[in-house]
Amino acid sequence: MITINDLHKFSHRLTILYVEDNTALREETAKLFEPLFARVDLAANGKEGLEKYNHSLYDIVITDINMPVMNGVDMIARIREINPEQKVIAISAHDETEILISIIRNGISSFILKPINLQELMTTLYPVCRDADTQKVNVELFEELQEERKKLKRMVGILTSHLRTLEIKNEQIGDFCAQNEPEDRSQLLQEYFAKDEDEGDEKVLFIWDDCEEMTDILGAIPDQLSRYIVDRDIEHIRRIRDDIGKISNILFRYTPFMDPLAENLEALKRLVAEEKDIIAMLESKPDHILNLFDAICIDLSMYVKRFSQESMAMKNIHHIHQPTSLSIQQIISLISPQESNGDDGDIEFF
Incomplete structure (x- = not known):
C-alpha cells in the first residue's frame, strides 16, 4: 500500500x-x-x-x-x-x-x-x-555535466595559453643562446655594467609591495594575451590595459629618471585601450605580438628584480630604460603605425 x-x-x-x-x-x-x-x-x-x-x-x-x-x-x-x-x-x-x-x-x-x-x-x-x-x-x-564540460573547456584554454607562453619563452632563450657564445655574453655583461656609475646622491630601490605587484602583473600579461587568442574574450585585452597602467603608475611614483619608461608604458596602455588595432594584429600576427610583449615583460621583470635588491644611482638607469622603451615603441609602431609617427618619430629618453 x-x-x-x-x-x-x-x-x-x-x-x-x-x-x-x-x-x-x-x-x-x-x-x-x-x-x-x-x-x-x-x-x-x-x-x-x-x-x-x-x-x-x-x-x-x-x-x-x-x-x-x-x-x-x-x-x-x-x-x-x-x-x-x-x-x-x-x-x-x-x-x-x-x-x-x-x-x-x-x-x-x-x-x-x-x-x-x-x-x-x-x-x-x-x-x-x-x-x-x-x-x-x-x-x-x-x-x-554540461557545466562541467564548459569549465573543463575553459581550463584547457588556460592551460593551452600557458603552454603557448612557455613555448615562446623557450624559443627566445634558444635564440639568445644560439646567437651568443659564452665569451660574447661575458663581453655584453662587461659592457652593460661598465656604464654604471657609483656617483650621484639620488638612488632608487623599489619597495617590496611594488615589486610583488609588478612581478605578478608582468607574469600575467603574456598569459592574458594567449588566452585572448584561445577564447577571443575582450576582457583579457582590458585586463592587459589595466595592468600596463598599474605598472606605469608605480614607476611614476618614484623618480623623474623613470618617467621615460613610465610614459612609454602609458602610451602602450592608451593604444591597448582602443582595442581595435591590437585585436586586428593579434588575429593577423599572434605569435609576433606575443613574442614582443613577452620580451618586454621579461626585461621589466629583470628590471624589477634588480632594483628590489640594490640601490642604484640614477645615472645608471638610462641604459636599462633604452632597450625596453625601444621594444615598447616597436609594439606601438607595429600595432598602430600612425601612433608612432604622430610626433617627430624620435624617442626622447631624457
Whole structure:
C-alpha cells in the first residue's frame, strides 16, 4: 500500500497544474496537493489551463475531462503539441469508451474516475511522480555535466595559453643562446655594467609591495594575451590595459629618471585601450605580438628584480630604460603605425 510518505519522497520537488471546473472540488483537492508538491497552480477550464501552461513549466498536469470553454481532451491534445513528453493524469466522472479511447490516443500517463478516492489517488500519483522525479534528476545531471564540460573547456584554454607562453619563452632563450657564445655574453655583461656609475646622491630601490605587484602583473600579461587568442574574450585585452597602467603608475611614483619608461608604458596602455588595432594584429600576427610583449615583460621583470635588491644611482638607469622603451615603441609602431609617427618619430629618453 502506497503511503503519503512514499509519495512525498518523489513529489516534493515537482510542480503541477490542476485543472477542474468545480470550484469547491478544485479548492479542496488543492489543499490535498499543496503539502505534497513544490508548487500547485490552478485553472477552472481547459482554456485557462492552456494559457497557464504556455507561461510556465509543469512536471505533471492533472485535469478534469468534462469542462466548459475547452474540455480536457482538447487541452491535452494542445499540450501534447507543445510537449509530447508531458506527464498528464486525466480525471472524469464518466467511464465511457469513446472518452477513454480519445484520452489514451493523446498519451495520458494515467486515468482516475470520480469520485476520487484518496488511496486510489496516491496509488495513481506514485508511479507518475516517481518517473517525473527521475526525469528531473536526469535533466539536472545533464545540465551539471554540461557545466562541467564548459569549465573543463575553459581550463584547457588556460592551460593551452600557458603552454603557448612557455613555448615562446623557450624559443627566445634558444635564440639568445644560439646567437651568443659564452665569451660574447661575458663581453655584453662587461659592457652593460661598465656604464654604471657609483656617483650621484639620488638612488632608487623599489619597495617590496611594488615589486610583488609588478612581478605578478608582468607574469600575467603574456598569459592574458594567449588566452585572448584561445577564447577571443575582450576582457583579457582590458585586463592587459589595466595592468600596463598599474605598472606605469608605480614607476611614476618614484623618480623623474623613470618617467621615460613610465610614459612609454602609458602610451602602450592608451593604444591597448582602443582595442581595435591590437585585436586586428593579434588575429593577423599572434605569435609576433606575443613574442614582443613577452620580451618586454621579461626585461621589466629583470628590471624589477634588480632594483628590489640594490640601490642604484640614477645615472645608471638610462641604459636599462633604452632597450625596453625601444621594444615598447616597436609594439606601438607595429600595432598602430600612425601612433608612432604622430610626433617627430624620435624617442626622447631624457
